Amino acid sequence: MVKIQIEGQILDLPPDIAVNDDAIRRAIAPVFPQVANATFTRTDGPDGVTLIKVTKRAGTKGTYDHVLKHLKDSPRHVNPIFPLYQRLYQNDARLASPEEFFSIQGQLDQALHAGETELQDTNTILTRLASAPGHASRRTPVGF
Known part of the structure; x- marks a missing residue:
């Protein structure tokens, strides 16, 4: 036995x-x-x-630092609509002047289109991640 x-x-x-x-x-x-x-x-x-x-023995260390370094080294990105929003609503003014609004209409259209594309890409990624099957692992995920 x-x-x-x-x-x-x-x-x-x-x-x-x-x-x-x-x-x-x-x-x-x-x-x-x-x-x-x-x-x-x-x-x-x-x-x-x-x-x-x-x-039990302690597992390997250092994966957190590697992930954080990778995130810090990745290219910076701001959704294009945010700078336009800040420009229109600067200094807590609820609306910019109509002239300023019309002068940046083309930029707004481009920013909205780019933002919608990013949203679709993000939703596609989330859907694929949610539908991915689980796999057994011999390692404990970071943070558990």
């Missing part, structure tokens, strides 16, 4: 899973993702029971 100890809890483990460390990792990873970096210690008891103790 084989038992496994995870965070103080002792559970029965089927012998076909206890064959090697990788089989144990594959079996336990969906409910205990920290097992990806864990070490296993096997001890045989006097009653013929093998106890496998799982000891």
